[in-house]
Amino acid sequence: MTKTIPLYGVVNLPAMEMVALDVLRSGRLASGEFVSQFETRLSDLVGLPNVVTTIDMTSALFLALHLAEVSEGDEVLTCAFACLSTNSAIAQCHATPVWVDFKPMTVEMDIADLESKISPRTKAVILYHVAGYPGPAREIAALCKKHNIILIEDCDNALFAARDSTLVGSHGDFAIFSFYPNRQINTAEGGALVCKNNEMADRARKLRRFGINFNTFRGIDGEINAASDIPEIGWGITLNNLCCALGCAQLDSVKNRYEKTTENVRKLRSLIENIEGIEPVSIIENGTPAYWVFLLFAYNRDEVISFLKSQGIMASAIHQRNDIYSGFGVTKKIQLPNTDYLQNHIIGVPCGWWLGEQEIEQIANALVKASSLVMADKNVNDA
Structure with missing residues (x-):
């Protein structure tokens, strides 16, 4: 199971x-x-x-x-x-x-x-x-x-x-x-x-x-x-x-959880570094994230999320852009091409301190399989 x-x-x-x-x-x-x-x-x-x-x-x-x-x-x-x-x-x-x-x-x-x-x-x-x-x-x-x-x-x-x-x-x-x-x-x-x-x-x-x-x-x-x-x-x-x-009660151990999360991301990166169609979001120069989730960009994002969930990986698009909500009172449509790209292609996958090596490998294996599906779809669409 x-x-x-x-x-x-x-x-x-x-x-x-x-x-x-x-x-x-x-x-x-x-x-x-x-x-x-x-x-x-x-x-x-x-x-x-x-x-x-x-x-x-x-x-x-x-x-x-x-x-x-x-x-x-x-x-x-x-x-x-x-x-x-x-x-x-x-x-x-x-x-x-x-x-x-x-x-x-x-x-x-x-x-x-x-x-x-x-x-x-x-x-x-x-x-x-x-x-x-x-x-x-x-x-x-x-x-x-x-x-x-x-x-x-x-x-x-x-x-x-x-x-x-x-x-x-x-x-x-x-x-x-x-x-x-x-x-x-x-x-x-x-x-x-x-x-x-x-x-x-x-x-x-x-x-x-x-x-x-x-x-x-x-x-x-x-x-x-x-x-x-x-x-x-x-x-x-x-x-x-x-x-x-x-x-x-959590302050003495919070740094350890941060370090465990960072190590999980390092392992995950190494396991998926050669896949196509799914790539890690770049980090600002000289930046060190505190990973809430591990962010990826994917072609056919929704299909990738659906596949990952079928494999037991609770991936997510993490946010819904706020400019769609009428309650903010902004009526003029503003062009935000890179926000458009984020909303359509970003994925957050689990990476936190609660995950062991076996779970990280399960996530990586699911991403490798998803990559194969992504590239197959892309090749069909490009044909």
Whole structure:
């Protein structure tokens, strides 16, 4: 019987179960010591100060856009090939997304296309590091500085991804991370906003909990202090103590899972290096991905995915381009030829830490067989 190989894995460690039980028994589910612990340790992990956790990544992105003063009538430059969890925050701010294309045969935002679409209404750029593949953050940061635009790096599944040994998230005014169950760290739900300066981080911490300043909100008697003003009303988007405890329990081993995933991709690449009709997506120069999935381009993509699934390999096209959705309010059709190519040809295959050598060989063998079918179809169509 063919073994089914899932596209994503979910971290579940004995330490997570133990700490969850401890927090439940303590009664401190909403707030507690693990919130600050998780933020401090995340800061050490990513090498960035001012980590502010939120209930999910979209809330973190919304908070970043709000801090960037993005509002109705403003434009945010972003790529259409992304999860709705990225671009929905733009609509929540009542701003307009301006869709930017990719460089040909890559998942890198096209810098020339980006610059050509900057207008007086442009307030921010969201750079999504697609599926953990690092994008041209350094170059885009320089462009944003030139035009006085805020850069938000969406690193939602790119923990440990780097370029020139610099971790993603380091170039933006803000960076976003996700702790959804299928990410490198699983807090059941969760996200984080990283701010460049202390002032923005302090403001973000207040806004994630209705704008409250917890240093003055209650008096020494424990009652709400009427003299503690709330000049800017925020939202209820705090990541709770239980979720943060789950995250803390994974931090000691997360680098090992990243390294195991990287080794799995190395093996998979070596096993499929000579096949035709299916090829790995290129990596930016001096880039080191944190593979959420292993990305491939394929002729007859849908047929390849169907075949892989028949072999127990849960491959996927991973995203549906967001510019098809009327809710974004963009009525003018923009030509995005390289986004078209991505949408029609990209495949994500499993590669994560939960896979052993036998599963990697099963994936490789299925890709070799799929390649034969692809080339047979291509030869017929070319005849």
